[in-house]
Amino acid sequence: MGQLRRDPIVGRWVIVNTEDPKGPNEFESAKHEYTQKQNCPFCFGHENLTPPEIDAIRDSGAPNTPGWRVRVVPNKFPALKIEGELNPEGIGIYDMLNGIGAHEVIIESPEHEASLADLKVGQIRDVIDMSCRRAVALTGDKRFKFILLFKNFGVDAGASLEHGHGQLIALPMIPKNVYEELTGAFRYFEFHERCIFCDIIRQEKQEKLRIVCENDAFIAFCPFASRFPFQVWIIGRQHSPYFCHMSEQQKDKLSQILKEVLSRMKTVLHDPSYNFIFHSSPIGIREAESFHWYVEIMPKLTRVAGFEWGSGFYIIPTPPEDAAKYLRETTLTNT
């Protein structure tokens, strides 16, 4: 018999196939083929193909020339525009807001075909360092309420450019899922006077069933009520609402564990497409203290169809306990 499990934070139910679990080789995934190298706007020497850079970590060179290690540029086709004042408006029954926000692209390395898992820990650290720097800068803009750092890797995960990049979006309102998660965490915090995420970490460490790997500062595990098979959370041992306030030591440790988790996924699931998202508290609200930031990594192995869209239920063909075991037990070749 399958099992229904409830996410303790947002209350979402998922159906876990504990009866006939799928193994990692039973998913179909498209091979990554690199075909866009010719005119890739993110490669060395093509800096003029992007809007002017906002920030960069450089070994040499002037802005908008080669010599950088990580480069941040505005998205050429931004979902939101940075200029202007917020102007809320009602149209009969409907609410509207003009599309003010920031949409930046973080180019992870000059190497066209290097996926994040293949970068050196030091390079990943540059990416994390830069992501924090940009998030701190955008936090200073009073118009923004929420900053989202995320990555789409591979066509199935919605990436339109193949050269490794992350994205940063600053929004003038709090998105629905974020609000639900925050509300769930706050409710628990008010009642128990403890952080629900800290309690989850405690239980995961006791049960040891879903842990993928850990280091001094972070723990990676497959959540009890994952939405997707082989989904992994990386969460800090220390309670903190905002990722961008990470210490230097935490940045080192996050780079290490992020590389490890992505490499394990790459090996076990044959280089899948994936999304990752940094869940972080919205800015300047009283509930912030009850939130605990984390990274959610979602390999794209299944298709979301009518049932998921219509119900908000998700069907998980591989129980998180099995997924964690596959990921934990795989042997990584040293890179």
Added chain:
Amino acid sequence: MPQLRKDPIIGRWVIIATERARRPDDFKQAKVANNNEEPTCPFCPGNEKFTPPEIFSYRSMNSTPNSPDWQLRVVSSIAPVLRIEGELDRHGQGIYDVMSGIGAHEIIIESPRHIGNIADLSLEEISRTISCYIERITDLEGDPRFKYVLIFKNYGWQAGGGKLKHSRSQLIATPVTPKRIKEKLVGSHRYYEYHERCIFCDMIKQELETKDRVIAEIDGFVALAPFASRFPFEAVIYPKKHSSDFTKMSMQQRNDLAKTMKVLLSKLKVCLNDPPYNYLIHTAPFRRPKPGYWKTIDEDFHWHIEVTPRLTKVAGFEWGTGFYICTVQPEDAAKFLRETNIEL
């Protein structure tokens, strides 16, 4: 300037990316070459033995169950996500909640004809399918373990339709009211408490006045492109007359709905070159009287069908925030669809 729009019922914001505005042709997808030969279709007449035994059918008077000579057939899913047998067991596991996976998962084979898209079935066949939805929901309401029945369709590979072509819908009965339904119930209840009016009725009224987002208006039904569409060419079908419950439709209404569905789905097919799509029915959950139970559902909720062509991929941003970027303005989508000519 892009726009942020808020769904009036559940409060979800979306970005309408006007600067990236795209036309229907931009979404026309290369058909995936299917080199695999189509397997023997278990849903065609004569192959009844390849499915689990039928639960329900419309068939000729003299024929026996699980033999040919049927017009519509309902069978259990061969790979059910929930199981019908067993007791409902709920327990805690530390901080987590667990429930046994009890439910029903049925496949509704809409026609004996080996046709893929329900848009290409006859009005009579579509109307019969609607009647079957009603029969099955009503039957499952008798099982006290279930709170909701979701009827949905996955058409085409990108929409989760699998490798078999034969047109069918699915039904899943769940022991809890699904989150997406609950959000809508809560949102419409909140509006009702203050206004003492149905938010859907108010919305339909506004849409019929402005007409910008109306795709088709047929007898008692209207197909709209929602103001805060999540996806390009998303559409919703509403009955114009208030009703919380899909199963309470008269025969005439079933025929009118069949026509509305056929018109909308045919327009999508022509305008977007036979895109993959999902549709799903949102109706009121089972209302079994119990103390303190929410009494105004019949007044505050209004059933509808969401239809979504799968033209874009949902990526990290959407999964992370529940916030969608829609690259076609709903007003443009409605116009394209309104102006698409179809033959019925």
